[in-house]
Amino acid sequence: MNNKSIVIKKAWAKDRRFELKDGAGSDAVHTTPIYAYAVCILETDSALEGSGLAFTLGQGNEIVCSAINHLVKHIEGKEINELMSDFGTVYKEMADDPNFRWLGPHKGIVQLALAAIVNACYDLWAKSTRLPLWKLLIDLSPEALVNTLDFSYYEEVLTKREAVSLLNDQKEGLEARQSIIHSGYPGYDTSIGWFNYDDQKISDNILKAMDNGFTAMKLKVGSKDPERDIRRAELVRKIAGDGATIMFDANQQWNLPQAISICEKLIELNPYWIEEPTHPDDVQAHVTIAKQVDVKLALGEHVPNKIMFKNFIQSGCLSFNQVDAVRVGGVSEFILISLLSRKYGIPVVPHVGDMGQIHQHLVLFNHITVGHPALLLEHIPHLQEYFKFPVQIKDAKYTTPQEPGMSSDLLD
Structure with missing residues (x-):
């Protein structure tokens, strides 16, 4: 260095x-x-x-x-x-x-x-x-990495020493996991079904996404009329096919009874997850949904800090951790939350308020250094033209960035 x-x-x-x-x-x-x-x-x-x-x-x-x-x-x-x-x-x-x-x-x-x-x-x-951020992070010693983190209020669940040990334990298989640098990180298309899109636009977008190699995609739900959600969800499953990975995102719209009711209907379409089914601070409500409905829950877009994530991770209701480095306290807190999530065996699939610019680095680090599975990274294309080094997607995979930094520079 x-x-x-x-x-x-x-x-x-x-x-x-x-x-x-x-x-x-x-x-x-x-x-x-x-x-x-x-x-x-x-x-x-x-x-x-x-x-x-x-x-x-x-x-x-x-x-x-x-x-x-x-x-x-x-x-x-x-x-x-x-x-x-x-x-x-x-x-x-x-x-x-x-x-x-x-x-x-x-x-x-x-x-x-x-x-x-x-x-x-x-x-x-x-x-x-x-160096690009991903390379800097994977080259750091475990001790140097944990020195960038604030473990306060985590002492009872993850100490500095335990974090170093966790990272050292992941060195086995690290070289094999580095192959993802060359193969690219899998993406999913989160833009096929924005809430205000009509059915025809959703249909067209699904076909475009599939033509671009995407086999995973997400639909916005949470309509005042649940039948609209069901109709649109069925449309996605029909066009994308049984083999597609489909997620439904309610963006916190439902109260608990509504969430249970609509989730019970949506699970018939075999979703990979249902995202933010109710208020993002309500841990107990998510626990209740997870107990009453056989569905995997994803959340983190609106979870603001490591304490709330600690509670969700410990609660047992969280299947996919969507921590976002431009929502929590930046890369430092993201890494700490990721380490705790790894300890509990919960994969990290970030929300990308940064349009994937920063998180394309962080998921490589998560997989290579922390040992998280390389599942998916959300892809939102709407701001690509404004970044100096916009993300590159090829065959539905993020191409590994090579420019120094974290790809966050905006054009003037």
């Missing part, structure tokens, strides 16, 4: 928003989304610049940017390699900033701001070593 000294001289936020067209991005709860990023920019004493993202739906993005501009005091003036050598300590200082913590703790506006700052630090770190 290149250990040249690179100092963060100044950091600030950018407010970037992107209009979507023709119902793209819509779901049962978020019917008129504007995809937006609160971007943290790290200016250094070199030509390198760090860029970190937090995802929002437009309105309120400026508030996240304001919080970024307050929290960056914790990293300004720091040399990037020294900062990342004990980043877990600095992370905790930011997350527990004595004034901003009152606004959470560890959720909402401040947590999103934290995500952008943390992601910018990892991006700059990778650029400083001239």
